[in-house]
Amino acid sequence: MSTTSVDTLVIGAGPTGLGAAKRLNQLNQGTWALIDSSEEAGGLASTDVTQEGFLFDVGGHVIFSHYTYFDDVIHEALPKDSDWYEHQRVSYVRSKNVWVPYPYQNNISVLPVEDQVKAIEGMIDAAEVRIRAKDAPKDFDEWILRQMGEGIANLFMRPYNFKVWAVPTTHMQCKWLGERVAAPSLKVVVSNTINKKVAGGWGPNATFKFPAEGGTGGIWKAVAKTLPKEKLIFKKRVEKVDAAGHSVKLNDGSSIKYKNLITTMGADYLIDNLDGADPADVKQLKEAKEDLVYSSTHVIGIGIRGELPPRIGDKCWLYFPEDDCPFYRATIFSNYSPNNCPQADAKLPTLQYADVSKGKPTDNSPKSGPYWSLMMEVSESHLKPVDAQKILAETVQGCVNTQLMQPTDEIVSLYHRKFTPGYPTPSLKRDAALAKILPVLSDKYNIFSRGRFGSWKYEVGNQDHSFMLGVEAVDRALYGSPELTLDSPDYVNGRRNTERRLTKA
Numbered sequence: 168m169s170t171t172s173v174d175t176l177v178i179g180a181g182p183t184g185l186g187a188a189k190r191l192n193q194l195n196q197g198t199w200a201l202i203d204s205s206e207e208a209g210g211l212a213s214t215d216v217t218q219e220g221f222l223f224d225v226g227g228h229v230i231f232s233h234y235t236y237f238d239d240v241i242h243e244a245l246p247k248d249s250d251w252y253e254h255q256r257v258s259y260v261r262s263k264n265v266w267v268p269y270p271y272q273n274n275i276s277v278l279p280v281e282d283q284v285k286a287i288e289g290m291i292d293a294a295e296v297r298i299r300a301k302d303a304p305k306d307f308d309e310w311i312l313r314q315m316g317e318g319i320a321n322l323f324m325r326p327y328n329f330k331v332w333a334v335p336t337t338h339m340q341c342k343w344l345g346e347r348v349a350a351p352s353l354k355v356v357v358s359n360t361i362n363k364k365v366a367g368g369w370g371p372n373a374t375f376k377f378p379a380e381g382g383t384g385g386i387w388k389a390v391a392k393t394l395p396k397e398k399l400i401f402k403k404r405v406e407k408v409d410a411a412g413h414s415v416k417l418n419d420g421s422s423i424k425y426k427n428l429i430t431t432m433g434a435d436y437l438i439d440n441l442d443g444a445d446p447a448d449v450k451q452l453k454e455a456k457e458d459l460v461y462s463s464t465h466v467i468g469i470g471i472r473g474e475l476p477p478r479i480g481d482k483c484w485l486y487f488p489e490d491d492c493p494f495y496r497a498t499i500f501s502n503y504s505p506n507n508c509p510q511a512d513a514k515l516p517t518l519q520y521a522d523v524s525k526g527k528p529t530d531n532s533p534k535s536g537p538y539w540s541l542m543m544e545v546s547e548s549h550l551k552p553v554d555a556q557k558i559l560a561e562t563v564q565g566c567v568n569t570q571l572m573q574p575t576d577e578i579v580s581l582y583h584r585k586f587t588p589g590y591p592t593p594s595l596k597r598d599a600a601l602a603k604i605l606p607v608l609s610d611k612y613n614i615f616s617r618g619r620f621g622s623w624k625y626e627v628g629n630q631d632h633s634f635m636l637g638v639e640a641v642d643r644a645l646y647g648s649p650e651l652t653l654d655s656p657d658y659v660n661g662r663r664n665t666e667r668r669l670t671k672a
């Protein structure tokens with residue numbers, strides 16, 4: 168079987184691998200290749216299309232960039248204004264059968280009075296605890312209690328986060344939080360509640376843009392097109408990494424030798440398939456790997472006939488902490504781009520009504536639209552099992568329960584796919600585990616394990632971060648440059664990172 172050789176080999180054509188490839192191409196230092204087991208670029212930032220023509224991302228994907236270099240690359244790939252739709256973030260939490268504007272804690276004025284009292288009492292207690300506290304909170308649960316108190320913890324934060332992460336908040340650390348969770352002001356909460364006011368948007372993604380064509384996956388296919396085609400190898404899986412021999416073995420029996428390896432495979436898969444490393448290192452890597460925790464993500468998509476109902480309006484994404492539905496988040500995916508749905512003149516038969524107890528549709532003939540669509544995410548772990556046979560039906564019923572759909576809505580397309588892994592959990596032992604894994608691989612074996620599951624840090628696991636993890640890994644491998652995104656998440660998340668540009672090396 169053939170053996171080829173490159174200076175730098177990149178495994179994975181998701182955002183991280185494409186970031187590495189883009190940088191290698193720009194720097195033009197030595198030979199390189201990128202390999203992916205899939206048919207095309209995108210990884211977890213891909214988009215599927217149902218046979219009826221509805222597009223669904225791997226859950227709600229919104230680009231928010233901290234990096235000028237990332238913006239340069241995205242602009243190069245999709246340069247025209249018409250390549251994008253610009254949106255205002257319109258986001259709510261479904262709580263006690265009403266839509267509470269996000270952020271929840273600033274908008275409790277819309278809740279029943281007894282819940283307002285619980286929330287405010289909890290916030291007063293939390294303020295007292297904060298004054299007395301000498302140490303940092305020991306876990307995410309304690310952080311929630313200190314920031315928001317027992318009331319909001321029980322109404323929203325604990326149940327919602329269990330639905331997202333599929334582990335209790337006591338199993339999670341709190342260092343990852345940074346800018347992601349809005350710290351509430353007691354003054355604003357009390358004033359809004361008394362004045363029956365709702366507070367506006369918060370956070371870095373108050374506005375966002377979404378590709379006009381091809382969903383989120385369209386972005387990454389366009390980025391891949393800016394790279395030399397002959398260096399991108401698809402439909403080949405890396406089965407073994409020989410750490411001492413500096414080579415990888417593929418599923419077709421061939422091998423590729425490298426000087427530097429940038430891998431975006433799961434760090435756990437890499438360790439399980441690593442040959443040739445020092446036995447003491449193997450022992451340390453295998454032990455540490457056991458402390459890396461992940462959850463799976465089920466994505467359920469629903470295509471619906473009819474005009475977008477006014478009750479949905481311009482909502483973008485919605486959070487669901489309660490147990491009247493299995494999903495933690497729903498995205499009104501047809502609101503992101505009209506091309507996420509078939510055009511109104513496409514004729515599709517009705518598969519079922521939203522409420523199946525209404526019976527089967529009697530008329531199965533294809534009829535025209537218009538259409539709109541919903542995309543839901545459900546997490547799964549050994550602590551939160553999901554019945555894969557039932558989850559689609561339970562999700563549809565959950566949409567009726569939460570008034571996303573009316574019982575007689577005509578469903579014309581159904582989509583369900585499970586992604587394992589989906590979320591890298593910021594577990595209590597994660598940082599200690601990563602400290603035993605990543606430096607050993609890079610410093611002793613020139614293996615740079617990076618990306619959402621390569622370096623397992625959720626706080627730098629979005630598309631912009633992932634892309635830059637790849638870019639920075641190349642600079643580290645070639646020049647020994649520091650990797651700020653990997654090593655200083657709070658720093659890169661708290662600023663605009665302008666150091667690198669696509670036009671200058």
Ligand SMILES: Cc1cc2nc3c(=O)[nH]c(=O)nc-3n(C[C@H](O)[C@H](O)[C@H](O)COP(=O)(O)OP(=O)(O)OC[C@H]3O[C@@H](n4cnc5c(N)ncnc54)[C@H](O)[C@@H]3O)c2cc1C
Pocket residue numbers: 178179180181182183184202203204205208209210211212225226227228229230231403404405406431432433464544586589590617618619620621628629630631633
């Ligand atoms: C539910 C969900 C919601 C998200 N929401 C957002 C969001 O709102 N905003 C945002 O910016 N980001 C979001 N993300 C994150 C975004 O998808 C990730 O940043 C990104 O996909 C991670 O890129 P990556 O390249 O590190 O890994 P991946 O996308 O997982 O890519 C890894 C690639 O490696 C390939 N590979 C793996 N093993 C092998 C092997 N053995 N041989 C060959 N190839 C292999 C895979 O095929 C894949 O293409 C979300 C992710 C999920 C799952």
